[in-house]
Amino acid sequence: MLAVIRASGSYAVAGTVMALFGATSVFLSPARAALIDRYGPRRALVPMVTAYAALLGLLTVLVRRPGAVSPLVLGAVTAAAGACTPPLGPTMRAVWGRLAPDRALLQRAYSLDGVAEELLFVSGPLLVGVLVGFAPPTAAIVFGTVLIVVGTAWFVTSPAVGAVRPVEADTGQEVRPSREAGRSVLRGILRPVVAAAGVGLTLGVVDLVVVAFAEQRHYGDDAVAWTLAALSAGSAVGGLVNGAVDWRIPAGVRLPLTAAGLGVALLGAGLAPGFGTLAVALGAAGFFVSPALTTAYLIADDAAAPQARVRAGAWVNTGVNAGSTAGAAGAGLLVSGMPTALCFAAAGAAALLTALATARGTREPSAAPRTVREREGEEAVPAA
Numbered sequence: 001m002l003a004v005i006r007a008s009g010s011y012a013v014a015g016t017v018m019a020l021f022g023a024t025s026v027f028l029s030p031a032r033a034a035l036i037d038r039y040g041p042r043r044a045l046v047p048m049v050t051a052y053a054a055l056l057g058l059l060t061v062l063v064r065r066p067g068a069v070s071p072l073v074l075g076a077v078t079a080a081a082g083a084c085t086p087p088l089g090p091t092m093r094a095v096w097g098r099l100a101p102d103r104a105l106l107q108r109a110y111s112l113d114g115v116a117e118e119l120l121f122v123s124g125p126l127l128v129g130v131l132v133g134f135a136p137p138t139a140a141i142v143f144g145t146v147l148i149v150v151g152t153a154w155f156v157t158s159p160a161v162g163a164v165r166p167v168e169a170d171t172g173q174e175v176r177p178s179r180e181a182g183r184s185v186l187r188g189i190l191r192p193v194v195a196a197a198g199v200g201l202t203l204g205v206v207d208l209v210v211v212a213f214a215e216q217r218h219y220g221d222d223a224v225a226w227t228l229a230a231l232s233a234g235s236a237v238g239g240l241v242n243g244a245v246d247w248r249i250p251a252g253v254r255l256p257l258t259a260a261g262l263g264v265a266l267l268g269a270g271l272a273p274g275f276g277t278l279a280v281a282l283g284a285a286g287f288f289v290s291p292a293l294t295t296a297y298l299i300a301d302d303a304a305a306p307q308a309r310v311r312a313g314a315w316v317n318t319g320v321n322a323g324s325t326a327g328a329a330g331a332g333l334l335v336s337g338m339p340t341a342l343c344f345a346a347a348g349a350a351a352l353l354t355a356l357a358t359a360r361g362t363r364e365p366s367a368a369p370r371t372v373r374e375r376e377g378e379e380a381v382p383a384a
Contacts, residue, residue: 002137004074007063013071017078024082026321033087033314037307041091041164042156048086049152055081056145060138086152089117090313095160097301097309104246110297111243114290118236122229188303189312191358192296195255196319198354199292202262204327205334205347206231206269206282212335212343213278223275230279234286242291251295251302256359258292263351270344293320 004014036044059077062069093110100106131140155161207228214224247254265285272278296316304312327347334343 002132003060003063003141004078006137007066007068008071008074009066010071013074017071017075020075020079021082022321022325024079025085026318026325028083029085029087029090029314029318030311032085033090033310034308036087036091036094036310041095041161045086045088045091045152045156048084049149052081052084052086053145053149055084056141060141060145064136064138086148087310087314087317088148088152088155089113090310090317092155093297093301093313094309095164098164099160103298103302106301107247107294107298108243110294111239111290114294115236115239115243118232118239118290122232188305189300189315191252192255192299192303193315193319195259195354195358196293196296196316197323198259198351198357199262199289199296200320200323200325201327201330201354202266202323202347202351203231203289204324204329205331205343205350206266206285206327208328208331208335209340209343209347210278210282213340214275216340217274219275227275227279227282230283231286231289234283235289236286238287239290239294241287242294251298255292255295255299256355258288258295259351259358260355261288262292263348263355266344266348266351270341270348272344 001014001018004017005011008014008017032044032048035048038044055077059074059081062074062077093113096106096109096113100109128140131143210227211224213219214227249257262285265281265288269278269281269285272281293316296319297313300312300316301309327350331343334346338346
């Protein structure tokens with residue numbers, strides 16, 4: 001964002017370019033995940049990360065001098081880079097599904113994954129802030145590219161990933177055509193995708209409403225940062241608790257309950273008179289975010305066929321990001337015409353509606369933990 005602003009001299013161009021990057025990255029994620037399901041992580045991820053790094057390198061060269069290239073070229077290169085983004089999160093969760101011998105252990109793995117993600121969302125912007133303090137914004141692009149190349153290389157050379165093979169290689173059976181498989185996956189995971197989209201929608205609204213709350217009360221940007229950090233901290237704590245508890249309540253029941261808890265907490269945030277109480281309310285709301293997303297991933301993994309597990313996780317991931325994008329867009333309209341208290345209430349109502357939508361027809365096939373062998377009909381890969 002900073003590099004494109006300096007190269008183009010326009011916030012509108014930068015916003016459009018980043019929107020193109022986000023759109024191709026998010027909405028093409030299931031298609032990239034289908035390639036991983038079909039060909040395996042190693043054969044699919046290496047070309048993706050190679051193309052991604054090359055395009056980011058090209059973008060770095062293009063934005064080095066202000067006005068050196070047209071906005072159309074910047075948009076095309078950035079959109080192409082987004083289309084090649086390697087879906088490491090969904091792929092990693094699919095590997096966790098093979099490593100974890102039962103659903104209780106898989107829940108802990110997903111919870112720790114969610115906590116790590118929250119910490120990365122907090123530390124990433126801070127790291128960029130340090131880098132641009134003594135180097136141009138392009139240095140941050142280069143550093144991020146190095147991180148994802150090294151991380152992907154480390155991931156694909158792991159013995160656990162090496163043991164993952166395409167389903168047709170294990171069974172000798174041909175995978176169904178992609179369109180048929182995609183429809184089957186979507187039917188099986190519609191409820192967790194809806195839940196993830198609802199959580200993303202509420203978070204997209206909250207981010208902008210917090211900024212409006214600060215401006216209306218003449219607080220500084222540091223108050224916004226600390227308040228949103230409270231939301232992330234609450235989510236991290238909720239993720240740790242969710243992973244530590246040996247739940248007797250089925251995941252299909254927990255999903256709407258966590259969404260409802262998020263909604264109630266956001267309704268309370270609308271009553272906050274100042275940033276102190278708002279931070280407490282958002283911390284309470286965050287307590288339900290990571291458990292809700294973790295439960296959505298668990299249900300999607302359980303519903304997906306072995307040949308579509310990465311795709312199932314990618315659809316949930318797409319739901320979160322698409323919901324967040326829609327929430328941010330809708331929040332702009334809400335903030336311009338409503339008090340912030342009502343905006344928080346609207347976010348809470350969206351979460352409660354998500355709870356109602358995901359509670360309808362909720363069924364859990366079995367409350368007992370199931371091993372990977374029972375789910376896949378094949379021997380589990382040892383964690384060592």
